[in-house]
Amino acid sequence: MTIAIEAPHVAGEAFDRLAAQYDSLFTFSLVGRSQRDVVWQRAAAAFEPGSRVLELNCGTGEDAMFLARRGVSVTACDASSQMIRRAKNRKMREAPDASIDFRVLPSEQLDELSNQPLFDGVFSNFSGLNCVADLPAVFHQLASLLRPGAKLLLCLSTPVCAWEILHYALRGNFQRAVRRCHGTSLVSFDDFSFRVYYPTIRSLRGMFGPAFQLCTVTGVGVTVPPSYLESWVSRHGRLLDRLKRIDAMICEWPLFRVVGDHMLLQLERTQS
Numbered sequence: 677m678t679i680a681i682e683a684p685h686v687a688g689e690a691f692d693r694l695a696a697q698y699d700s701l702f703t704f705s706l707v708g709r710s711q712r713d714v715v716w717q718r719a720a721a722a723f724e725p726g727s728r729v730l731e732l733n734c735g736t737g738e739d740a741m742f743l744a745r746r747g748v749s750v751t752a753c754d755a756s757s758q759m760i761r762r763a764k765n766r767k768m769r770e771a772p773d774a775s776i777d778f779r780v781l782p783s784e785q786l787d788e789l790s791n792q793p794l795f796d797g798v799f800s801n802f803s804g805l806n807c808v809a810d811l812p813a814v815f816h817q818l819a820s821l822l823r824p825g826a827k828l829l830l831c832l833s834t835p836v837c838a839w840e841i842l843h844y845a846l847r848g849n850f851q852r853a854v855r856r857c858h859g860t861s862l863v864s865f866d867d868f869s870f871r872v873y874y875p876t877i878r879s880l881r882g883m884f885g886p887a888f889q890l891c892t893v894t895g896v897g898v899t900v901p902p903s904y905l906e907s908w909v910s911r912h913g914r915l916l917d918r919l920k921r922i923d924a925m926i927c928e929w930p931l932f933r934v935v936g937d938h939m940l941l942q943l944e945r946t947q948s
Contacts, residue, residue: 690868691756695736698759702802703738706910707903710920714896714927715801715831715940716742722827722942723748727796730821732783733804737763737776743799744774751789753781783808786817794823802938803833807872812883819887819945828888828943831896835859835874838935839901877934880941888943895927897937 691698702708719739723729725747734740734752736759743750754760763778781788783805798818808814818828835856844853855861856874863872875883881890899919901909909916926932933939 690865690870691754692758693866693868695756695758695762699736699738702903703736705903705906706913706916707897707901707906710900710916711897711903711938712738712801713920714894714923715739715829718894718940718942719743719799719829720746722829723797723799728793729797729799730786730789730795730818732786732798732800734763734778735759735802737766737778739799739801740776740778741766741771741774744771744776749775751777751779751792751795753779753783753786755780755782783814784810786814786821789821792821795821795826796823797826798822798828798830800829801831803831803872805830806833806874807870809871809873811873811875811880812885815884815888819885822945824945824947826945828941828945830941830943831938832941833872833874834895834934834936834939835876836935837897837902837937839897839905839937843901843905877939877941884943886948887946889946890941890943892928892942893933894940894942895923895929895933895936895938896940898923898927898932898935900937902937 719742723743723746728749728751729743731740731743731750731752734754737752740750740752740763752763757780760778760780767774767776767778805811805814833856837856840856841853844850860871860873863870877893884890899922900916927936
């Protein structure tokens with residue numbers, strides 16, 4: 677689960693500490709794979725071979741490698757230099773000729789890409805934008821980097837996660853159970869503290885501006901639990917398969933699509 681932080685230098689330093697553990701904690705976990713499969717299905721349909729896609733908060737490069745294997749050219753950015761270092765090393769080991777340009781670049785500084793040709797799409801997976809303090813500014817920068825008709829796939833943490841509320845409420849930790857419902861929470865990691873934001877669909881619509889149109893919303897991890905329940909999931913493999921099938925049926929239903937661990941938004945760059 678990649679989370680960007682409101683201060684770019686803090687984001688880089690915090691995730692430099694996490695980079696060595698990130699893949700084992702999430703990327704290659706059962707929960708991580710289950711949730712990522714849903715996103716990848718949509719990404720495969722959204723981004724055609726030969727297109728140029730800008731990835732935000734790319735982490736160790738798992739999604740960039742997936743897109744590159746499908747013939748997509750990826751400019752993959754992250755605030756953490758250690759995440760980017762690991763992503764580059766992986767590319768050299770597994771696919772040295774893959775069309776991926778990994779860059780240390782926070783989402784708040786996308787104007788540095790203004791000299792690039794216009795992109796055909798934008799991809800941001802697993803909460804990469806949840807802790808950007810000024811999302812309207814990010815969308816404003818993206819508008820100048822995308823051609824009309826470009827598609828955006830943005831996967832954010834939801835403001836209401838049914839699994840999280842149930843899990844912590846049953847343990848008597850009611851403050852943590854509803855932390856997302858307040859719209860923001862303070863997270864501490866090692867020596868770093870940073871604020872995570874949980875925007876609603878309604879508030880996000882106001883942030884897009886006229887440059888973007890929201891097309892679809894898909895729930896990710898509706899009945900499949902969050903990654904911190906990995907140890908429980910690993911003991912119930914058959915149940916996980918059933919939960920994945922349920923998710924596939926209900927992930928686009930109006931209520932269920934916004935009460936999972938994440939929600940996947942597909943937007944389109946308008947002509948304006």
